Amino acid sequence: MLKEIESQLNSFKKINKNRGRLLISCLDQPGIISKISKFLFSHGANIIESNQYSINPHGGDFFIRIDFEAPDLIDKKETLMEDFQPIAETFSMTWELHLVSELKRMAIFASKDLNCLRELLWQWQNGDLMAEIPLVVSNHETARPLVEQLGIPFYYLPASKENRTEVEKKQLQLMSEYDIDVIVLARYMQILTPHFVASHPMKIINIHHSFLPAFVGARPYERAYQRGVKLIGATSHYVTNDLDEGPIIEQDTVRVDHRFDVDELKKMGGNIERNVLARAVKWHLQDRIIVHGNKTIVF
Template sequence: MLQSKKQDRARVLISCADQPGIVSAVSNFLYNYNANIVQSDQYSTDPEGGMFFMRIEFDLEDFDHNFPLIQERFSEVGDRFDMSWRIESERKIKRMAIFVSKEDHCLLELLWKWRSGELQVDIPAIISNHPDLQATVESYGVPFYHIPVNKGNKHDAEEDAIELLKNLDIDFIVLARYMQILSPQFVSHFTHKIINIHHSFLPAFIGANPYKKAFNRGVKLIGATAHYVTDDLDEGPIIEQEVLRVNHRYSIADLKIGGRNVEKIALARAVEWHNDDKVLVHGNKTIVFS
């Protein structure tokens, strides 16, 4: 269901060691600024010695005056409990860049959701190492940037992309079947801000030709995994996975068609959840308040 942005709504996301008094302290802090909590989600890995995660949505009176104060003064609570925290305004429209190569199914799913208003982001750039999808992208009114990549220019190509992304003030990046491995130097600029889709259930069938490998193994389920990119190839924190039941009648071509469908579904969900600040990263796992 399409939901419009609420101009007086904000979110606070918290992670810290589990300890008594956290919920009370956060609630009382918000109450002191006349904030009305409209949704609260929390999770504890272990009440004794574990980690605590929390996401609160709240409406705020006199937003323009009170929101900056809350952002500035929440550190009083954060420091007391040694929290990692951030506060986001729902007024902020995040700026998303998409990287793509030649396959368009994940890209088109995101563009359709964006144009229909289901995915409320700005898309200042779609970047590709091939020119094939330029006309498709520009038909949506989105700027297309062709940055070729080969063995000899990979470093320079990444530097060009980083400069472009920083100039465009990009908040996060989506790899919509971008068939290049990003260097650790690139990833370090956008920690937990790059979302990738992998065409199988990780860690199964890593590498090239996953559907051929799945076919040869005689699998009964195929899937797709959306995850944050880290220096470890295809091993970053998993945000979402989608599955399709198959049987012996499926050919490799059938598996690829089904696989493309689960890929675009899993990626779109992960992007929506990240955009709505519903994902907290802890080590190599995620807590998703979906």
């Protein structure tokens, strides 16, 4: 990694050494917030921002994200988690505690179209995406100079339908070796097997180049052109085993008109794709997303 990026990340970790985030979902019951906030208070934590939402207050689903500060958080983390366990059990919570200073380790998978990869690397370099990027994997050599000039290891693993299993094995080894938390498919264009998906559930973020569920599958711009739509869009979602059917994180659209041919739709769409993907990744890195069934709550 380039020195200047490294020092930027280090300074971010230092500033945020006492900052944590608690993400909880469970069935709604009286007294949950009271219990959580008492717990945080008793451990010296001060809540900075909290957002809570219940689908149905009478026994429906309850979701909360709490952004807090607590002195000596890094040392205290284990204690906090142990002490919270009984509360979590009482309410049968699904929960996560994240320290902002423990940057997520993000792998990016790319292909020949560098549009999305470039945006991610740029925003990262610019201090907008706070993560470690230990490696970029691609089935083409195209991205190598862009990646290596930032000091990021680049792995060229030519992938196709034929060698999928073998390639995925190597990829999973790399993910494990580099201790990866989140995988971003920046127009990777290869379908992942259920085995790969199962290894990182709700940790693989994809960008699809259409406003889903319109134009699921291949060649969405060509089909958008044929249909004569007046807006084109992009959708970022977590990858599941159903193609383009995973929980949607973010979407956006942009106006086009009859003068746009397929190539111009692609150029226009590329701009939406990179922005939508970057927002989705940012929200994931900031622990803003709770997956609920096949939907996301983005706080």
